[in-house]
Amino acid sequence: xxxxxxxxxxxxxxxxxxxxxxxxxxxxxxxxxxxxxxxxxxxxxxxxxxxxxxxxxxxxxxxxxxxxxxxxxxxxxxxxxxxxxxxxxxxxxxxxxxxxxxxxxxxxxxxxxxxxxxxxxxxxxxxxxxxxxxxxxxxxxxxxxxxxxxxxxxxxxxxxxxxxxxxxxxxxxxxxxxxxxxxxxxxxxxxxxxxxxxxxxxxxxxxxxxxxxxxxxxxxxxxxxxxxxxxxxxxxxxxxxxxxxxxxxxxxxxxxxxxxxxxxxxxxxxxxxxxxxxxxxxxxxxxxxxxxxxxx
Amino acid sequence: xxxxxxxxxxxxxxxxxxxxxxxxxxxxxxxxxxxxxxxxxxxxxxxxxxxxxxxxxxxxxxxxxxxxxxxxxxxxxxxxxxxxxxxxxxxxxxxxxxxxxxxxxxxxxxxxxxxxxxxxxxxxxxxxxxxxxxxxxxxxxxxxxxxxxxxxxxxxxxxxxxxxxxxxxxxxxxxxxxxxxxxxxx
Numbered sequence: 354x355x356x357x358x359x360x361x362x363x364x365x366x367x368x369x370x371x372x373x374x375x376x377x378x379x380x381x382x383x384x385x386x387x388x389x390x391x392x393x394x395x396x397x398x399x400x401x402x403x404x405x406x407x408x409x410x411x412x413x414x415x416x417x418x419x420x421x422x423x424x425x426x427x428x429x430x431x432x433x434x435x436x437x438x439x440x441x442x443x444x445x446x447x448x449x450x451x452x453x454x455x456x457x458x459x460x461x462x463x464x465x466x467x468x469x470x471x472x473x474x475x476x477x478x479x480x481x482x483x484x485x486x487x488x489x490x491x492x493x494x495x496x497x498x499x500x501x502x503x504x505x506x507x508x509x510x511x512x513x514x515x516x517x518x519x520x521x522x523x524x525x526x527x528x529x530x531x532x533x534x535x536x537x538x539x540x541x542x543x544x545x546x547x548x549x550x551x552x553x554x555x556x557x558x559x560x561x562x563x564x565x566x567x568x569x570x571x572x573x574x575x576x577x578x579x580x581x582x583x584x585x586x587x588x589x590x591x592x593x594x595x596x597x598x599x600x601x602x603x604x605x606x607x608x609x610x611x612x613x614x615x616x617x618x619x620x621x622x623x624x625x626x627x628x629x630x631x632x633x634x635x636x637x638x639x640x641x642x643x644x645x646x647x648x649x
Numbered sequence: 650x651x652x653x654x655x656x657x658x659x660x661x662x663x664x665x666x667x668x669x670x671x672x673x674x675x676x677x678x679x680x681x682x683x684x685x686x687x688x689x690x691x692x693x694x695x696x697x698x699x700x701x702x703x704x705x706x707x708x709x710x711x712x713x714x715x716x717x718x719x720x721x722x723x724x725x726x727x728x729x730x731x732x733x734x735x736x737x738x739x740x741x742x743x744x745x746x747x748x749x750x751x752x753x754x755x756x757x758x759x760x761x762x763x764x765x766x767x768x769x770x771x772x773x774x775x776x777x778x779x780x781x782x783x784x785x786x787x788x789x790x791x792x793x794x795x796x797x798x799x800x801x802x803x804x805x806x807x808x809x810x811x812x813x814x815x816x817x818x819x820x821x822x823x824x825x826x827x828x829x830x831x832x833x834x835x
Contacts, residue, residue: 512700512724518680522698557726560700567699619730621703 368407382435388448393587395580395639401452410434419457421589428453451587458589459582463573466595470526470570476517481525484532485516491535492546492558510549510558520563526570527563533596534562534603541647545607554611556618565606568629569599577636584642601645602632668715671830672737676763677744678756679723682779686744686813687720690823695814700724704734712827718742728759735768739833740775740826747778747786747810757796764801773829774806775822782812805832 372383379386383404391397405413412427412434419427428450432439439446475481482501489498492509499505502515511519520527535542549558572578573595581598582590609628615621635641675683684705688695691707701722709716719734721727741763745756760776763769776798778789789810793799798808807825811818 507726512679512726519700521700522696527699557702557724560702560724564699564702567697571697617730618727619703619733622705623703625702 364407369409382437384431384435384449385437385442385445388445388452393448393451395583395641397448398452398455398583399579399639401449402456405456416453417456418460419453421457421461424450424453424457454588455583455586455590458586459576459579462582462590462592462595465592466526466570466573469529469592470522470524472525474517474520474525474528476515481528484528488528488532488535491532491539492543506559509546510556510560510562512557512560516559519560523563523566523570527566530566530569530596530599531559531562534600537596538600538604538645538647541604541645545603548607548611551611553617554615556610556621561606561621562603564625565602566599568625568632569595569602572632572636577633580639580641581636581643584640585644597645598643601643604645605632668710668713669830670715670717671739671826673716673718673740673742673826674734674738675718675720675742675744676731676759677723678746678749678752678759679725680749681723681744681746681756682777682813683720683723683744686742686777686779686811686819687718689813689816689819690716690718703727711823714827714830716823716826731763732766732768735766738769738772739830740773741769742775742777742822742826744777744779744813745792746780747789747792748780748783750785750787753787753792753795760796764803771804771833773804773826773832774801775826776806776808777813777818777822778808778810779813781810781818782815805829 375386376382381389384401387397387400387404391400402417405416408414412430416427416431428446431437431449432446437445474485486498489506489509496505496508504514506514506516513519546558549556549561578598582594586594606628609631610624613624613627615624632643635643675687677683679700684698684701685695687705687707688698690709701720703722705720707718707720709718721731721734743760743763746752764774776792776796778787778792780786787795789808793808798806807822807829809818809822809825811822813819
């Protein structure tokens with residue numbers, strides 16, 4: 354109760370009072386103090402995002418949802434509203450611009466990923482079919498598919514004789530991720546595929562891959578990936594950065610699975626949850642950057 | 650008129666009445682729609698579903714029962730594990746993709762094998778003729794005939810057409826389940 358009262362008073366009065374006092378003392382607005390005081394990356398961008406979101410000014414609040422095309426105009430509006438002169442603090446504009454690119458860029462990335470996810474796998478679409486075939490040839494360079502519908506798909510961990518029904522709620526995002534991993538980490542993906550055929554502890558490579566796409570997607574959607582991306586990309590994050598994070602999950606999950614030595618595949622969801630919690634723990638650190646580091 | 654006190658005591662009674670726990674096994678081929686059905690029962694989002702590795706379990710309250718629903722992956726590779734979950738099953742729900750005619754034979758065989766299992770003997774079975782939202786879906790009557798359901802004599806059974814996607818028919822099926830929970834033939 355007291356805590357709520359304090360939070361209410363703080364958010365509605367004390368915060369603004371503090372800001373006003375600090376402004377008089379330092380002769381800088383809150384945004385300037387954040388940009389001056391914090392290193393570029395997640396800690397700075399998170400604080401800027403919070404400060405803009407809480408602002409009483411419409412111009413500032415709008416900045417967290419601004420379109421890429423309007424970003425520079427929005428930046429000018431903020432400078433004007435806060436009476437910041439470009440000449441007096443030339444670094445400020447550049448730094449704030451990076452923060453805005455990261456904040457809007459994250460939202461834009463989510464929309465692009467969501468678009469790909471919403472696109473169902475369509476076996477009448479030649480492009481989709483080509484990507485599926487490419488996945489096969491990257492993972493199984495020495496074996497030809499005998500036909501489009503064949504039990505062989507089981508060899509790379511699809512469920513039945515036609516992978517088209519396995520992408521489900523992840524749509525093309527599931528396939529694009531699997532393909533990206535095999536294209537950019539060909540050796541690693543083949544190694545992981547061969548390990549996934551372990552007689553006792555094995556798992557279905559493609560199905561687990563699609564499941565990990567769901568993990569990456571939900572982490573992005575909930576905003577949990579923010580710190581990682583704010584630290585990794587000093588600008589607009591691209592689809593590639595999302596795929597790279599997925600590759601990290603594929604690589605790390607396989608290591609985790611064999612370290613844990615589960616009794617059988619039936620315990621998959623239990624270990625998936627444990628892995629998920631571990632990743633969320635890592636992502637909650639503001640200095641986090643998760644990239645695939647190959648063990649040589 | 651009911652007094653507030655009376656209303657409260659009724660609410661308390663309702664709350665404290667111990668729900669009978671029911672173990673429900675959800676089986677069927679891969680892509681039949683078992684996980685979608687499970688999420689539909691639990692009123693969860695069904696738009697991000699992925700193929701099930703292993704199993705999912707959820708508890709749902711319904712008509713004074715606590716339904717513990719076990720959704721086991723349907724992929725051929727893990728079907729041998731199904732038997733690990735047979736023990737103490739109160740009701741078997743078998744899900745069929747009514748639009749996947751090419752696999753009717755396979756799904757019929759799997760069902761027949763389940764009905765032959767000793768640990769499932771006498772267990773009531775509800776067959777969901779799922780995916781009725783698709784234009785190509787076979788009607789429940791056609792599936793019942795194709796699977797020779799009328800030859801089942803050792804237990805109570807029911808076929809219910811439904812769409813786990815839209816939720817249509819799901820509640821009707823669950824009503825049947827709740828009515829027949831205790832109909833296990835010894």
